[in-house]
Amino acid sequence: MCTSTSGWIEILMASAPRVSAPLFSAILWMLIGAAANAQQAPVSAGQTIRVNVARVNVGVVVTDDKGKFVEGLRRDAFHVFDNGGEQPITEFAPIEEPGQVLLLVEAGPAAYFLQDANLFAADAMLKGLSAGDRVAVARYTDAPLALLDFTTDKESAQAALASIRFNLGFADLNLSSSLSTVLDWLDRMPGKKTIVLISTGVDTSPPSAAATLQARLRVGDVRILCVSTSGPLRNGKQGGKAKIQQTQDEFAAADRRLQAIAELTGGRAYFPLNGKAFQETYKEVAEIVRHEYSLAFALPAADGAVHSIDVKVERFGAAGKSAPAPYRVDHRKGYQAPKE
Template sequence: MIPPLHHIRRFRVNAPRRLAAAVLRWSTSLLLAGALLTVVATTRMPVEAQQRGDQDQRGRIRSEVSLVSVLSSVLDKDGRPALNLTPDQFEVYEEGVKQKIEIFEPETQQPLDLTLMIDTSLSETQDLEFETEAASRFIRKLVRPGDRLALFEFADTITQIAPFSSDVPMLQAALKRIVPGDGTALYDAVYLGAQSLARNPLGRRRVIVLVTDGGETTSRTDFETARRAALRADALLYTIVVRVVKVEGGRNTAGEHALETIADSTGGATYFPNGAGELDEMFDRIDRELRTQYRLGYYPDPHPPAGTYRTLAVRVKCECKVRSRKAYYSGGRLD
């Protein structure tokens, strides 16, 4: 039996409505599911990005804070720089424990920050002109693109006469403003030279070059404070001692020995020219050594507590003499 026409019409009218409602419910479900997935995705992405950021940050912290960098000057039996050595010829020890060398740079190109400190005490007056002329030639030879030098004069006080700069003519002109003073604040000079270097950015070699007669008379800083300041600043100390009095009994040898001790502990050196006429040779030695240094880097194992004094030793498998710093302070430089 055929259904009445009005039933057929009702079916034809209601079926599209039910279909539309079903489609609407299905579409809404899809939209809600998509929105939920979007929320989940946008919630997870920052977390993952943050995790990656945390890992990157930990890596940066490890590389910038934990890494111990050791500059080593290696000399052959004739006192000349020993070149072309390989990583397997070096060993680094911290507190007697052998460390894994992670960074090896022969003839490192790491830029220099250098404080050049000229003794202007009365005892140096007769050689001051020779010293400033030799220093001017040293500056011209030493300062290369990326390097910076600051100039200080010291007597009973320490005065900065040129800030850190790569401007060679400006630095040379500043040397002409040096004037004689009274007394010799030797330890103050080392301490303040280290402080000035410690304020500079990381990733640069730090060097103090000090020209003096070696007499200590007016420092407020004592020997140990000066030595520790140089170590905390990761600074190499090179000293040129111009002996005004040639006879040992007539000069202050305590200052000379103190400078030798500080320089040795930092990995630097002390030179004793036979007069101002040999200053150029001494400056040339320093320049040559700075250009042929090996840079070694390692992450201490075990990791030491911050601020602790750590002994260091570098050994080289060759008939050579190696100079490097004997200690460092973990986790921080001099502020």
């Protein structure tokens, strides 16, 4: 899906008046430097995240070996395991159940140059959602700012995206701490919950915030779909060989960060390189949101421990016989039980 397009960054830069290539390179370099400095800060004790629930919710997306989303599955096709032991499914919602989607957009200088290439292509995602799906919009630099509360009005969501003002200065990009705050917003919201993170993956949060986020993602019930905006930036060759190599290394670290966020939550990460690839990515994101099954099982023990979750999906063959299914099953990996 994501193929290289030579000269893409030059086209984007030409559309931003009075901003030269050296200035853009300097902005990007300052951000990468800030991220590196943040990672050198002392690490404080990690925060323990607990989920105070009597039941455990699990969102599940099922695709076949060709990548096609599987519809029409019944409750008896799903098997949920807590620490290896199968649990009875107490609640089951098919994919038709509406969900909540929060668009979290990095509003730093990279997005300033790329807004026409990626952000406003998000209308492909909004149009692909079901009528009942509710959408909220927020942006972040040093901290998140809510722009639109959850609504089924997709035109309002598009207007909120269009209203975002991108920072051309040297603001922090505190991805980890901002994402933790947004998870606080969604903590008590029931039902299907998805964050679509539109970001370069650059993070100037201190390591303590990153560690806290990682612990939280391991036990949370929000699926995060990451869309990297850094792809079109990578054609630039500003600076000497050492600086170019360091920039490439930081981009690789940002990619790994987005991939880890997605994997920990049962989501996916996308790295489109041009406008067409962004359109295709957003369409697939909408498909994932529309094809999520929602399962729940009773909390087996209030022991304060971290529990692993696994979900298996059966494929029924002729005469109702079960057969191994070449399904890809995406879901959250665990939760932390409350302590009584």
